[in-house]
Amino acid sequence: MTKPTKTQANRAKTEAGILRAAEEVFAQKGFAGSSMDAVAQQAGISKQLILYYFPGKDKLYQAVLENMIDLWLEKMQFNDDPEASPASTIRQYIQQKIELSRDYPNGSKVFAHEIINGAPVLKTYLIENLKPAFERDVKIIERWIAAGHIRPVDPKHLFFTIWAATQTYADFSTQIQLLLGKPSLEQDDFNEATEFLCNFVLSALDAQH
């Protein structure tokens, strides 16, 4: 090995800390509204150290996005099990999407900012990666409909609705907390959300069986 292990580990830890801090800050204010100093303060280090690891605010932002985008887009796609029934496929899908909102709320908010902003960084990536998967999954649903397994609905809008409904527990958690009168969303709330959404969607599709 050319480089000492201890140093490498430290480097990785610092980088991870910066990325976590950056995600937190970008989640709240978006790219334009976040300052390198704010990220530095959140990470407990100096701004210049961030620039040592990530040569520029753009690069830091891209690193944050890259750090989450694969996991993110993966969870926006059906699990590829042709044996599974529509009901269990959708149920698992919703469940995983809610888990994502629960476990990575900051990632969700960074993504939301990026999209609201017109996806200046992710646009190409979304066209090349999300769109084909989306079209594939739309076809799967169309096949279910053709086979009479679920009620006929517009598959595209079905996805838009499921995405919106699941991500709202991350992006709009403030509003939900306010209305539920809770200082934060707990496991119970996510369980309730999952149960509601699964039953709701499966009822709408008449796919419980």
Add this chain to the structure above:
Amino acid sequence: MTKPTKTQANRAKTEAGILRAAEEVFAQKGFAGSSMDAVAQQAGISKQLILYYFPGKDKLYQAVLENMIDLWLEKMQFNDDPEASPASTIRQYIQQKIELSRDYPNGSKVFAHEIINGAPVLKTYLIENLKPAFERDVKIIERWIAAGHIRPVDPKHLFFTIWAATQTYADFSTQIQLLLGKPSLEQDDFNEATEFLCNFVLSALDAQH
């Protein structure tokens, strides 16, 4: 009258122009990410003129919020017609919410930014105005359920889902456009969305009749 009409009218027009420009800019970048210069450029006037009409960035932002919040919160509540059936009440509700996304996408995005950011400005207002209305509407749905008019679901999460699903056509329009392969969302798209969502929700609630 102490002030001349012509001047008043001009003043109102300038103010409205500033508010429209500010809404556009805040919609894209949020409060922290927007500069007074950007708003000025969007409005085609000088930054100092904005400061003449709105003495500070905070005040401008608050004015933008105040300009939309009443209409906004109104559309988040059921129309108060005790005669109407659950089906028609919900159908009208969804339709109006989609119309709001279509007609005021910038307002929707400003609202989204504010909530993602933790509702620093609107928090009190939401607690005092949205929350009571929310709880009232939750009770209405509970009554429908008790009367056997709709399937039993958690009314709170039902609202969260409907809000998310309708607002996504404003906030996440970029993503939807990308996936639909369209440069912008047209009337047809909103019609499709409305039809899908009405049928979807009413099917889930078994409330078509």
Add this chain to the structure above:
DNA sequence: CATGGTTTTTACCAAATGGTAAAGAAAATA
């Protein structure tokens, strides 16, 4: 411990930011 590389801090800097002050233009009133 001395050397060479890596990591972190300290000093800066030019541009952008929110905001003030004052001057100039336009309009209303006397």
Add this chain to the structure above:
DNA sequence: TATTTTCTTTACCATTTGGTAAAAACCATG
């Protein structure tokens, strides 16, 4: 027309911003 009030622009200014340069501290190895 003269004067007062309202509107708009032009000059500035202190602070914050993203970023560079270089010095200092740290660390593994000869």
